[in-house]
Amino acid sequence: MNVPDRPRAPALHAALFADPAAHSLSPQMHRAAFAHAGIDGDYTARRVLAAELPEAVAGLRQPGNLGANLSLPHKQAVLALLDELTPAARAIGAVNTIVHKDGRLRGDNTDAPGFLAALADADAPTGGLSVVLGAGGAARAAVYALRGAGHEVLIVNRTHARAQALAAELGGRAAWPETAPWSAVTLLVNASSAGLDVPQDSPLAIFPALDPRALVYDMVYRPAETCLLREARVAGLRAENGLGMLAHQAQLAFAAWTGADVPVAVFLEALRGAGGDPP
Numbered sequence: 001m002n003v004p005d006r007p008r009a010p011a012l013h014a015a016l017f018a019d020p021a022a023h024s025l026s027p028q029m030h031r032a033a034f035a036h037a038g039i040d041g042d043y044t045a046r047r048v049l050a051a052e053l054p055e056a057v058a059g060l061r062q063p064g065n066l067g068a069n070l071s072l073p074h075k076q077a078v079l080a081l082l083d084e085l086t087p088a089a090r091a092i093g094a095v096n097t098i099v100h101k102d103g104r105l106r107g108d109n110t111d112a113p114g115f116l117a118a119l120a121d122a123d124a125p126t127g128g129l130s131v132v133l134g135a136g137g138a139a140r141a142a143v144y145a146l147r148g149a150g151h152e153v154l155i156v157n158r159t160h161a162r163a164q165a166l167a168a169e170l171g172g173r174a175a176w177p178e179t180a181p182w183s184a185v186t187l188l189v190n191a192s193s194a195g196l197d198v199p200q201d202s203p204l205a206i207f208p209a210l211d212p213r214a215l216v217y218d219m220v221y222r223p224a225e226t227c228l229l230r231e232a233r234v235a236g237l238r239a240e241n242g243l244g245m246l247a248h249q250a251q252l253a254f255a256a257w258t259g260a261d262v263p264v265a266v267f268l269e270a271l272r273g274a275g276g277d278p279p
């Protein structure tokens, strides 16, 4: 009797651990990258509750697992579960990518270099003053990246004490929105979650008058045009959403897992196919 072949599981696997996870665009990007590189692999988005994280991470040590991405709420909590950290992950204090090799787990942060790569794609001004809005994990990656690239950085956050603590740890200066020297600002980065899924919500009560060369970069990419980006465009400024950063951090994670240098255009194309609106 002929028994039909059961579909064979892919040889290699990577995953996203997050809560929630269902909205993630990462599976589309990494599946496109596996196909482009000709690698027999798959990527799944897994809803992992905080209490389930140790077991989920331990499972990555099994053969065939390339590693994982972490999103809210696990980027900080995962640090204690790993064997080693890259200097960037250690300094930022957050891991968005785990790389598995021979049973050992290394924590990396590809948000920081992914952010810089997206800024370069957007031809961001290199001189002048940069302002980072926010003081959470994404802001930490932004401040670390911008300081490493030689930018002078001001940090503005709803809870001012957190901006002060971040500046004391990673450099830069904390500022109040009312007194920041806005006319000298050539790069304004929203690394807060204001605007996420709420198009009318802006991280700044009043959009400030920036240097006319300024780029406004919003790490939020859902909706594609946040209130902040709309206000920037109305002011005649260049404005980019966070899809470029999302694509670049994924490309860097995929390269760390597989060694394959898949062009970022493959990741952006997958986002476009998934209903995103990449720059």
Ligand code: NAP
Residues within 6 Å of the ligand: 072, 111, 133, 134, 135, 136, 137, 138, 139, 157, 158, 159, 162, 191, 192, 193, 194, 195, 196, 201, 202, 203, 219, 220, 221, 242, 243, 245, 246, 247, 249
């Ligand atoms: P987080 O650690 O929870 O920090 C959130 C930050 O946003 C805090 O500083 C918080 O201020 C501030 N905030 C929240 N709601 C606000 C509001 N209504 N007005 C002003 N400030 C507000 O989050 P995260 O991990 O840093 O992520 C921040 C954003 O970056 C999220 O939207 C995330 O999706 C995005 N992100 C994008 C990428 C990408 O690839 N494009 C990568 C990473 C993150 P308080 O300190 O006062 O609470």
